[in-house]
Amino acid sequence: MAEISLTELAVLVVEPSSTQRRIINRALENNGICSIIEADSGEQALTLLDQEEPDLVISSLYLPDMTGTDLVHRIRESKSHPDTPFMLISSETRFRYLDPIRQAGVVGILPKPFTDAELNTALSTTLDLLDENPMEMGELDADALQVLVVDDSPFARKHIARILGSLGIQRIDQAENGLHALEMLNQNFYDFVVTDYNMPHMDGKELVDHIRQQSTQSSLPVLMVTSEENENRLAAVHESGVSAICDKPFEPSTVRQLIRQMVATTD
Incomplete structure (x- = not known):
């Protein structure tokens, strides 16, 4: 896929709270996201990942059956979608909980509540990763x-x-x-x-x-x-x-x- 835009992104939101899912969905829609898939557990997210093949997974850290860390590691270890961009949204701030997520390679770790600018930055990073056309390096070869x-x-x-x-x-x-x-x-x-x-x-x-x-x-x-x-x-x-x-x-x-x-x- 080349030069994908925000309106073309399919996003899987993994969040057990229906209220938090609505907040995240509304923020995504405000950023031009039209295709949103919802899951309330890690296992459901993994099933939908195989079925729907979303461009981005946005997850909470604490899920009923696993953590966001477990989820991103399951994604990275999978054969079918190991490179799917992953974003965490969490009120957790402790280093020992967030560092494993960072090490797995994510497009963003957003706080609760997050700002529109923080979300837009992470979405832009997602587009950069999905774009098959390399970013220009100027005079460098x-x-x-x-x-x-x-x-x-x-x-x-x-x-x-x-x-x-x-x-x-x-x-x-x-x-x-x-x-x-x-x-x-x-x-x-x-x-x-x-x-x-x-x-x-x-x-x-x-x-x-x-x-x-x-x-x-x-x-x-x-x-x-x-x-x-x-x-x-x-x-x-x-x-x-x-x-x-x-x-x-x-x-x-x-x-x-x-x-x-x-x-x-x-x-």
Whole structure:
């Protein structure tokens, strides 16, 4: 599908409360969404996902038979629709509950209540993911860029690779942690690295430190895409020489801008 518009999006809303479903549906309609499918449980949502093949799933975190985390993981592990964009709407704010959702790759995590602007941003991100025409990278030759994606979550790696693919970047290698990334860096030259912060064996900061202090590619641009909220840790990452930091979830347009800035700086 190419150049899909909001009016063409089919959205599956998974919410046990009929009142909350009406609120979400009204907000979607206000944004031009015409096709809305409803489910009040995770299992019903999975059945409808197979039957209706919606373009986007919007779910609450707490469902009667599973959590939104369980639901997005079931979707990501499925063979028929693993890349379906997923959006969470929840009043939950605790890191330990939201981080697994972020790691699975989502177009947005919206609060209750959410604003029209927050919903529109997440819907726009959905369109970017579904559009088969790569976003323009300006003067950069996306086909020539070679990128290393580092994240211990296979879901997150796949999501980041998909975002990069929407920018026209296809030469993408993947590493599951910092140590694995170092092996890849010793074997290949990359135009930039996209890495998570929290990883086993060697985290994102340690990876950046090694690149800046010991690697033959010491000036290699590094974009850190992370859900880390500790300001002291993020400050230490900045000091280590990371080129840019982007929150999870993120917009493709934001990543595009950061990549252009990073790569242009090294030219």
